[in-house]
Amino acid sequence: MLFPAAVLLVLWGAIRPEERFLRKRFGAQYDDYTRRVRRWL
Known part of the structure; x- marks a missing residue:
């Protein structure tokens, strides 16, 4: 339950x-960099 809230807070x-x-x-x-590299490495 706290994990989704933590993810949103960090985001x-x-x-x-x-x-x-x-x-x-x-x-x-x-x-250009963001088009070549995934957001979550």
Whole structure:
């Protein structure tokens, strides 16, 4: 029961903000990277 909540917390609290930061910082390079590499390594 706590696992789904923890996953959502990590997703919204850490992963999405980091992806926004990387997209701003690296732009098209990051977009190319995300197309080549799976999200969950």
